[in-house]
Amino acid sequence: MNSIETQVGDNYHRVRERIATAAKRAGRNSNEIMLVAVTKYAELDWVRALLSLGINELGENRPQQLAARAKELPTRDVRWHLIGHLQRNKVKLVLPLVTMIHSVDSIRLAEEIDGTGKKLDLRPRVLVEVNLSGEGAKHGFDRTALAEVWQTLVGLEQLQIEGLMTMAAYSDNPEDARQTFTALRELRDQLRRVSPAEISLPHLSMGMTGDFEIAIEEGATLVRIGSALWQGLEHATPANR
Numbered sequence: 001m002n003s004i005e006t007q008v009g010d011n012y013h014r015v016r017e018r019i020a021t022a023a024k025r026a027g028r029n030s031n032e033i034m035l036v037a038v039t040k041y042a043e044l045d046w047v048r049a050l051l052s053l054g055i056n057e058l059g060e061n062r063p064q065q066l067a068a069r070a071k072e073l074p075t076r077d078v079r080w081h082l083i084g085h086l087q088r089n090k091v092k093l094v095l096p097l098v099t100m101i102h103s104v105d106s107i108r109l110a111e112e113i114d115g116t117g118k119k120l121d122l123r124p125r126v127l128v129e130v131n132l133s134g135e136g137a138k139h140g141f142d143r144t145a146l147a148e149v150w151q152t153l154v155g156l157e158q159l160q161i162e163g164l165m166t167m168a169a170y171s172d173n174p175e176d177a178r179q180t181f182t183a184l185r186e187l188r189d190q191l192r193r194v195s196p197a198e199i200s201l202p203h204l205s206m207g208m209t210g211d212f213e214i215a216i217e218e219g220a221t222l223v224r225i226g227s228a229l230w231q232g233l234e235h236a237t238p239a240n241r
């Protein structure tokens with residue numbers, strides 16, 4: 001094992017332990033919590049180190065970078081999650097590459113994904129992004145807007161709506177995120193009651209490096225973690241390349 005693999009492996013195991021501890025505190029089974037490794041700050045070598053450890057659920061927030069990396073990495077091993085804003089004109093690019101889109105933030109985008117899914121004979125798995133933290137998040141439905149379009153969303157035949165995603169406002173204190181995460185879980189429970197039976201909304205994508213333990217206590221099934229995995233690694237610069 002080279003030193004990058006060692007460092008990435010140590011970081012990963014430390015994060016997994018923190019996930020297990022948080023799950024235990026909440027009386028949950030940590031097997032039901034998936035870690036999506038966010039690679040947007042990572043060098044390709046670091047990502048390869050993760051893959052060599054058998055970790056293959058990867059997240060990118062930019063469609064173009066996701067597509068570029070999907071080309072460079074052995075795609076059959078990787079399950080890509082798109083976690084950032086998606087413009088409608090990029091749907092065709094990413095749809096064949098991703099296992100899940102976490103960031104459906106408008107009805108027009110949902111319709112585009114549905115239509116493209118039909119053409120490509122795919123049933124895209126998606127989460128609906130909700131903005132519950134006010135100015136903190138740039139994208140996502142607000143609650144009222146989502147309630148108004150929900151029946152239209154669940155009526156889109158090709159889409160598989162598997163749950164909700166949110167981002168908490170940035171804060172130094174992880175506890176500040178708790179009310180956002182509680183609100184997402186409660187909103188999911190409400191939406192489930194007004195949805196067709198096959199829409200069970202099993203997933204809550206919430207929690208990042210600064211607040212994932214709180215998110216797990218509040219029911220997260222997908223945590224999106226970047227920085228904590230890349231601790232102690234140095235970007236190549238002209239001096240150390």
Ligand SMILES: *Cc1c(COP(=O)(O)O)cnc(C)c1O
Pocket residue numbers: 038040061083084167207208209210224225226227228
């Ligand atoms: C970057 C990013 C993350 C991961 O952030 P870290 O704080 O580095 O763990 C999670 N979710 C989204 C949407 C992101 O853009």
